[in-house]
Amino acid sequence: MVRYVDEGAEVLVVTMTGGEAGSILNPAMDRPEIRDNIAEVRRKEMAEAREILGVHQEFAGFVDSGLPEGDPLPPLPDGCFALQPLEAASEPLVRSVRSFRPHVMVTYDEKGGYPHPDHIMTNKVSVEAFDAAGDPGRYPGTGDPWQPSKLYYHVSFPRTRFERVAAILHERGLENPFAEWLERMKERRFPEWDITTQVECDAFFETRDRALIAHATQIDPEGFWFAVPMDVQREAWPYEDYHLARSLVDTDVPEDDLFAGVREAVRA
Numbered sequence: 001m002v003r004y005v006d007e008g009a010e011v012l013v014v015t016m017t018g019g020e021a022g023s024i025l026n027p028a029m030d031r032p033e034i035r036d037n038i039a040e041v042r043r044k045e046m047a048e049a050r051e052i053l054g055v056h057q058e059f060a061g062f063v064d065s066g067l068p069e070g071d072p073l074p075p076l077p078d079g080c081f082a083l084q085p086l087e088a089a090s091e092p093l094v095r096s097v098r099s100f101r102p103h104v105m106v107t108y109d110e111k112g113g114y115p116h117p118d119h120i121m122t123n124k125v126s127v128e129a130f131d132a133a134g135d136p137g138r139y140p141g142t143g144d145p146w147q148p149s150k151l152y153y154h155v156s157f158p159r160t161r162f163e164r165v166a167a168i169l170h171e172r173g174l175e176n177p178f179a180e181w182l183e184r185m186k187e188r189r190f191p192e193w194d195i196t197t198q199v200e201c202d203a204f205f206e207t208r209d210r211a212l213i214a215h216a217t218q219i220d221p222e223g224f225w226f227a228v229p230m231d232v233q234r235e236a237w238p239y240e241d242y243h244l245a246r247s248l249v250d251t252d253v254p255e256d257d258l259f260a261g262v263r264e265a266v267r268a
Helices: 003-004 036-051 086-100 117-132 159-171 179-188 200-214 229-234 262-267
Strands: 012-017 054-061 102-106 148-155 198-202 239-247
Touching: 003 159, 003 200, 012 036, 012 086, 012 102, 012 117, 036 054, 054 086, 086 117, 102 117, 117 239, 159 179, 200 229, 200 262
Parallel strands: 012 054, 102 148
Antiparallel strands: 148 239, 198 239
């Protein structure tokens, strides 16, 4: 996002829920006044991250479903985002697409990156909005039709990336902070999508980290995500990775630009 903002693109983040049921993953923020006001705190965190990234943001207004855990899994709370009918859940996003008029959409994959019910539902509504926003007969009253050109799934945790980081750390005699986490990934069966598109973003890694740390209830700045030296990150994997799920323009994969094919079509 930061790379494209830096290049002059406008970027809109549509946030589907308020994070009301989210866990506090940073011990320094696990305090009663934070837990009791988690939705308000997360709004402020989003505002800070938004300013760092230079993006626009809209909230769809749905209630967080939480991440059910246990065996068997407990039921999701009534009225939460993941239990909404597809059209009701998609309507705000269709409205945002028709208003903002994006050429490219990026969302979670079909498994949610990891199996969080709100991530999975976000994939469903993103696909629905991509397919429906350009159809004047669908979602009346949400604005003039607009058809995005491309839809991508973010490839959240490509194994090859972490293997490459591990190899460089080993070469330098450094500890791999991801070793235990990689073992857990195997157990959770993270989806392995083909990477069709790699966007070089290493010049903006510091800004990325500042935006992540702004989400203080979810990100521990002392955690393992930030334990790999920046020069190792840049050498190992200077990219963000995507899977091209839909394209209405001519483009050849592999790509190095989310707007590949779109720039040519717009100029034509």
